Amino acid sequence: MKVEAGSFSISLPSTPLPARSSRVTCVVAATLAFLLGVAVGVTLPIVLVHSPLSSSVQVAFARQDASRDTGSFIQPMKKPEGVRSLTASVHTWSPYIASKLGINNDSSSTPSLRISNDVSATDQNDIQSEWRQMPSERDVPDVEEATALLVDGIYWADSVEGKLPTGFSDSEVDEWRKFTRQHAVVRLEEGCGRMQNRLIIFENGTKSCCRYRQNYDQIQGEIFSFYLSRLLGLTNVPPSALGVVKASAWQWSNVGSQLALAQWTEERPVVMTRFIEGLVPAFIPSSLREAKRRLHPMNVEEQDPQNVAALIELAQWSDLVIFDYLTANLDRVVNNLYNMQWNPKMMEAPAHNLARHKQSGLLVFLDNESGLLHGYRLLDKYESFHASLLKALCVFRRSTAERVRQLVLRRDVGDRLRKMFRRYEPDLQDYLPPIPDKSIKILNERLQNVHKQIAKCEKWYRNS
Incomplete structure (x- = not known):
């Protein structure tokens, strides 16, 4: 007899067993199948989230959303190491990016990352390129230095x-x-x-x-x-x-x-x-x-x-x-x-x-x-x-x-x-x-x- 659980299978003896032994075997098989299913169901998503596959999955979902929405949606990026928070410092966006993203240059507002349909692929590439070139924390002048009188x-x-x-x-x-x-x-x-x-x-x-x-x-x-x-x-x-x-x-x-x-x-x-x-x-x-x-x-x-x-x-x-x-x-x-x-x-x-x-x-x-x-x-x-x-x-x-x-x-x-x-x-x-x-x-x-x-x-x- 063969018992399958997800992508795993267990072969059991096909020789007839006494009735009591059959019942015990069934219980053991069912328990093993349940435990293996739980292990696979929990472990697999964790592995996928930390793998390069996750970004592809997000892109796929974004494309599916784009087919239903009037504009395409870019997932909010994780803040790069050493770069100040966008919500606290909107001025880190260049005027070019701000205009393309429709960001109001007001430090009290959080920038929206939704881009309108009229933004070309070239513009989006420029935006992403400028984002990658944002200065690190050590390159941003201190407030005291920036406002020296x-x-x-x-x-x-x-x-x-x-x-x-x-x-x-x-x-x-x-x-x-x-x-x-x-x-x-x-x-x-x-x-x-x-x-x-x-x-x-x-x-x-x-x-x-x-x-x-x-x-x-x-x-x-x-x-x-x-x-x-x-x-x-x-x-x-x-x-x-x-x-x-x-x-x-x-x-x-x-x-x-x-x-x-x-x-x-x-x-x-x-x-x-x-x-x-x-x-x-x-x-x-x-x-x-x-x-x-x-x-x-x-x-x-x-x-x-x-x-x-x-x-x-x-x-x-x-x-x-x-x-x-x-x-x-x-x-x-x-x-x-x-x-x-x-x-x-x-x-x-x-x-x-x-x-x-x-x-x-x-x-x-x-x-x-x-x-x-x-x-x-x-x-x-x-x-x-x-x-x-x-x-x-x-x-x-x-x-x-x-x-x-x-x-x-x-x-x-x-x-x-x-x-x-x-x-x-x-x-x-x-x-x-x-x-x-x-x-x-x-x-x-x-x-x-x-x-x-x-x-x-x-x-x-x-x-x-």
Whole structure:
């Protein structure tokens, strides 16, 4: 007799046995058949799952599903060794793969692996190829490295520098200077700061804030502060040019009565600054508002790397602090600091004579007339405020630090400012004196102080 169980068989003796022996034999055979069936039924699937055959089986099932569904279904792949989870990091998919798979690039969603019918076989091969080339864990930069905001301890990284607004270029400055000499003024309006300043409108509708003063030092302060900003590579000061008020001259002949109403004296030098549209108030950074104010690397590290607008504004503040310290500008942040004795919340108010261009994010340094002359005469009263802001600064733009270093080494800032005045304003030499020697001496000392502060910060933070 032959008993079969699955693919196994057992031959039993065919010789007749006693009735009791036959019953025992049947029971044994049935038990063996049951045990063998269980063993085969459990062992075989386990072997098949771990064999290369399993992928073929899945493909076969996928093809059968494709014949019933409108699209083909790709089984979710097992995460390769060392690759981060897809559900936690959707950005590991390239834009190409995301577009082909219909993945919404949102880290809060889990990517779907269903591919639409219009994906060609070539596209699917490219997707699979790119998947195989995904970086391993060691190739994926650390979050800290990917979002580095500073380099060499104290300098803004290229990730920030590359996003800064370009400001006013050299070509724009040259064009403005030429424009103010070639176009007639057709109207004067009140505005642009102090009482005798005027908003002037040229014949083509272009506007300019025109600065008029009875004394020379504030006109000198405005134009030489502008020149210094160009020497430092700072493009935040609007293009400015000098002019001379002459009611009988062709440029002013249309507004003779308005000049008399403004009480402008004949043959006085004025500064014509390009009017900038789209400006909004700018506020002092929170780290500089406190009594123990500071803008150091740790203050930058507290910033959200995704908040690009805040970062590019903070980077421009590092330039503003240097510029205002060098010129001893009284009418900007020092104005807020000084007025805190009457208004403790003054640092929360918009910074005086500072605005932000809403579209580009450029900080515009306005009204610098107190710089280099008037502010220098009042250092005994205000130097503590200037010094506190410089000492609070330990983050710099590398280009600005390098310009300061060059001016300190060459000690030629006075010569360069005077050459700029002669080159750009040859017709104004008899109307406006050059920057005085005393101011140049103080400026050189302040350049050295800025250079020392940069060196001190490098020592503190370069290897930290």
